[in-house]
Every structure is written in structure tokens, then in C-alpha cells.
Amino acid sequence: MIIITGATGFIGSCLQAKLWALKEDTVIVDWLGDQGKWRNIAKHAPDYVIAPEYLDEFLETAQNVTAVVHLGAISETTAKDGDLVWQTNVDLSMKLWQWCAEREVRFIYASSAATYGGANKVSEFRDDHNFVYQLKPLNLYGWSKQVFDTQVLKMIRTNQPCPPQWVGLKFFNVYGPNEYHKGKMISVVKVKFDDIQNGKAPKLFKSDQPHLADGGQARDFIWVGDVVDMILWFLENPKTISGIYNCGTGQARTYLDLAYAVCDAMNVSKKVDFVEMPDALKGQYQYFTQAHMEKIRKAGYTKPFTSLEDGIGQYIQDYLLKSDSYL
Template sequence: MILITGGSGFIGSYLQAEIHARGGETVIVDWLGHEGKWRNLQRHAPSRVISPENLDAFLASDPDIKAVFHMGAISETTATDGDLVWQTNVTLSQKLWSWCAEKDISFIYASSAATYGAASTRSEFSDSLSNVDNLRPLNLYGWSKHVFDQWVVKQLQDGKKTPKQWAGLKFFNVYGPNEYHKGKMISVVKVKYDDILKGGPAKLFKSDTSAVADGQQARDFIWVGDVANVMLWLYENPHVSGLFNCGTGIARTYLDLAYAVCDSLGVSRAVEFIDMPAQLRGNYQNFTCADMRKIRDAGYEKEFTSLEDGINIYINKFLKGPMYI
């Protein structure tokens, strides 16, 4: 049995679908809430759904868990409740790490590219453990993920017992189905799709710096199916442990993305540039690009889906169809 925290969320439910398709049994730790998150599980129900407040009792019952995928987190980059973010993103992660170490099972967790802060060149996006203390996240969310990464490094340095296998994945800009409950944190792909369906042009933020032209802000956009492939490859290769970037290794501009959405919908490439919200100015990552050499060196060989192909799959297989995986 596999435990997935945040298993009714975006990445967690996609992973749940893939495990279910392979005949695996899962237990999800999450709140289904009132935003329709249950629909993320409607095609592949888990054996159990456990609310986070009941997790301690479940773990104390000594369940037969083979691995923990820890995807649950407060992931809003604009989050401001420091106490809640700490308890959710740091304390819970430490608790699960320690439980997996005690039980000698695999622990695969979600870190974030937000830990890289204002990094602006490819060389600065290094997932080397020796680089962790050099990072300066720009927001509370990124900092909380960074703190846990630092804690993991300290466990290793101090020779503390670790899970049988551990892997932290620094997710870059993930997009795909089952993200519809995320509100303002939904992917840019879905937002541009909605812009166009409303009859208008795709809207992009103007640049907040003279060094970057409007629309030329660039991110490493990764299809959620590729993220699931990386996680399942790690699970199937328990000898591999470490902190790894999880992107494509290619930075693409927001203009590239908007054009790809237009092309997939068969409409003209119309784009409108709008002012960046005040709260984002000066705290906006104008460039992200994963250095993927470390996980490649570890043996991961699958190719990553191009931005155009991923957007085409998302729109034509999901947004125009059943919506959910």
C-alpha cells in the first residue's frame, strides 16, 4: 500500500491515477473540501481517504505502507500565515520523514523551484546538496520548502537515520488536468485557455524590469505526466536517493506558451500585455530553468514532453473532453 499526502490535489491525484492504473493500492491523506476535489479521484478511488488531523492515529496503527509520497502542502506563493505554513510544510514533513526512517520505507517529497528565489541564470538552478544553503527564496512558501530541504541535509550531515530511500523533487512550473480547484494558483496554461474562451486575447503581465521585454519572461514548464513518471521511476529504483530538480531543462517564454494555447485552439495569436500586480513586482521570477543533469546521471532516461505537445494534450484530451484524468 502507498500513502499519498495531498492525494486529491493536482499532482497527487495524477500520481494516484497512475498507481491505480498499475494495480497499486493507495491511501490518501487530504481534505476533499468543497471545491470539487473529489472529482480528481472519481475515476480511480483510493482504498481510504484520511483527514490530516487523523494521520497520527493512522500511522500509530502500524499500517502496511511500502512508500510515502508527500505532496501535501500549502503551495500558494502569496501565503502569509507563517505559523500555518510552518506546521504544514515543515513540521508535517519532518514527522513523515522520521516515521519513514523508523519503518525503513521510501519517502518521496515535493520541494519546489521556489526555493531558488531570484536565481536568473541556468547555473544558479543547481540541485546539488552543497548549494542548498546558498539559496534565498522570495516568499514564505519557497522559504518553508527550503527550510525542510536544509533540515534533510542536516540529518545527512549528522549521520541520523534516514528512510530506506529518500528523494526531494524541486517541481518547476507544472501544468495539466486536475488542477481546477487551485484558484489563483492554477497554471498559466489554463488561465490563457480561459482568456481565449471568453473571446479575448491571451493576457500576459508586462515585465517589471527593463532587462526583460514583455512576454519574454521564461519558465521551465513541465507536463504533469512527466512529473508522475519521475516519481514512479524513483519508486521503482529504490537505490536512488537525493534532492533533484524536476523540470524539462528548457526555459520557454510566456509568449511561447500563449502562442501554443492559441495554436491548439485554432485561433489567431492575439496577446494583450497588462500591468503586473503590485504585490508581485520585485518578487517575480523572470527566469527558471532546471538543471536536470543530476537525475539524468542517476539513470532517468525518458524524454520530457515539449511545451507545444503538452498544451495540445491538455487542451484537446482534457479541457475539451472529460477534464479529469
């Protein structure tokens, strides 16, 4: 049995769908809420749904757990409540780590590319463990993920109890179906799709960097199916591979590339409107991200990543333009 936290959310529900198809027994730890998140798991219901406030009680008697995939978090890059972020992103993660160590259960958790902060060179997106300590996140969310990453490395360095396999995945910019509940944190692909559906040209932020053209901001955008494949690969290699790994494509693409790919997938002319960047994002905005992927390739992961154009085409044609857009 596999426990997935945050499994009614975006990546978690896509992972649940794959495990359900593989006939794995799963328990998901999350709230269904009142925003329609139940639709994310409607086609692939788990064996149990545990509300987070009952997690401790469940873990006391849980049997036959083979792995915990911990994706639950406060993931808003604009989050301000430091106490709540710490309790959710650090304390809960440590509790699950310790439980897995005591029970000898594999542990896979979500880190984030937000830990890289203002990095702007490929060499600054390295996932080797010594480099992790040098990172300087730009926001509370990224800092909380950095804190747990460094706590994990400290426990490993000081020979404290650890799960038989542990993996921290630094997710880059993930897009795909089942993200519809995310509000302002929804992927740029979905936002640009909505712009066009509403009869408008897709909007992009102007650059406020003199050396960077409007639309030249670049990110490592990764199709959610590729993220799920990577998680499954770790689950299939239970006791041989541990560590912190980037989860991106290794290829940065500009926002202009993305907007044009959305236009192509929707068969509309390539036209973009540039708008001023909100003050709330200035100083916290990453202008470039590109995962350094050599480490996981050397570990044996060989599957190719979906191109931005193919991923956007699949997302729009197979989901967003359908009457039922859920995976």
C-alpha cells in the same frame, strides 16, 4: 501500500490515477472539501481516504506501507500565515520523515523551484546538495521548502536516522488536468485557455525589467505526466537512489511561447494583450527558471520530456475541450 499526502490535489491525484492503473494499494491523506476535489479521484478511488487530522492515529497502526509520497502543502506563493505554513510544510514533513525512518519506509517529498528565489542563470538552478544552502527564496512558501530541504541535508550529514530511500523533488511550473481547484495558483496554460474561451486575447504581464521584452519572462514548464513518470521512476528504484533533484524539463520557454501554443491548440489567431504586473507580485516574481537536469540524468533517468507545444496540445485537446476534463 503507498501513502500519498495531498492526493486529491493536482499532482497527487494524477499520481493516484497512475498507481490505480498499476493496481497499487494506496491510502490518500487529504480533505475532499466542498470545492469538487473529489472529482480528481472519482475515476481512480484509493483504498482509504484519511483526513489529515487523523493521520497520527492512522500511522500508529499502519501496516505494509512501502512508501510515503508527501505532496501535501500550503503551496500559494502569496501565503502570509507563517505559523500555518511552518506547521504544514515543515513540521508535518519532519513527522513523516521520522516515521519513515523508524519504519524503514521510502520517503518522497515535494520541494519546489520557488527555493531558487531570484536566480536568473541556468547555473543558479543546480540541485547539488552543497548549493542548496546558498539559495535565497523570495517568499514564505519557497522559504518553508528551503527550510525542510536543509533540515534533511543536516540529518544526512550528521548520520541521524533516515528512510532507506529519500527523495526531494523541486517541482518547476507544472501544468495539466485536475488542477481546476487551485484558484489563483492554477497554471498559466489554464488561465490563457480561459481567456480565449471567454472571447478575449490571452493576457500576459508586461515586463518591468528594462532588459526584458514584454512576454519574454521564461519558465521551465513541465507536463504533469512527466512529473508522475519521474516519481514512479524513483519508486521503481527503491534503495539505490536518494537525494534532492530538480523536476523540470531543463528547457526554459517564454510566456509568449506558451500563449501562442495555447492559441495554436485552440485554432485561434496569435494575439496577446499585455497588462501591468500587480504590485503584490513585484519583488516576488521569478523572471526566469530552468531546471539543471544533469544530476538526475547521471542517476539513470533517460525518459524524454514532453515539449511545451505537445503538452499544451494534449491538455487542451484531450481534457479542457472535452465535456469531462478530469484525468
